Amino acid sequence: MNDDEHLQRFEDHTLPIELWNHRAHLKVAYLYLQRFSFEETLSRLQTGIRAYNAAKGIKDTPTGGYHETMTQAWLHLVHTTLCQFGPADSADAFFDAQTQLSGKRALLLFYSRDRIMSPEAKASFVAPDLAPLPRPLNDSIKRQEPRG
Template identity: 70%
Template sequence: MSDAEHLRRFEDQSLPLEEWNHRAHLKVAYLYLQGLPFSEALERLRSGIKSYNAAHGIMDTPTGGYHETLTQVWLQLVAATLHQFGPAESADAFFEAQTQLCDKRTPLLFFSRERLMSAEAKREFVEPDLAALPGTV
């Protein structure tokens, strides 16, 4: 699927739930960062994930649904990587070259599991407790 099609299907919630995985989240982040300043990309990603979840019956629970800190961390990691290495011909090509972003455990380099999985971190962004996140600009 093309980048434009992936983004359209995310935004209109027609992307099948079984395809809404870690890589699909990252692709949306990458695509938003290609055309928007970080703050706008964050707002679009945040509202888009919440809308997608609602459309697919994904409920916010203590252990599931939207997670603010993870959303911001992944967007920051993609932005920093994009800044450092530049874009690729497609989102898939970017993530094939930047495989460190495909490991869902990467945020644990910056956060203890307890802090990252806390109710506070799910609700609002919390700063990392192990190492600083990379800067983006």
């Protein structure tokens, strides 16, 4: 499926749950970042992931469901990578080229396991305890026109 279809299927909750994996989450972040500011992207991710999870019956539990710190930390990594290397022809092409984003354990470079898996980190953003999250030198993303 192309980028617009991926985003539409996420937003209307028709993306099959078996396709809602790490890469699919990051693709949504990437696609939103190309259309919206970091702050608007974060807001859309927070609302969108919760709504998608609810539509698919994914419950928020101490070990499952929406995780605020992971959402924000991954968004920082995608945003910084996008600013540093620029967009690609598609989200898949971007992630094929930026393989450092493919490993779900990458956040353990910034967070201890205890901190990232804490109830506090799940409920609200907590800063990393091992190293600061990277930040782009400038936000120079070429944005597309927002979809209707």
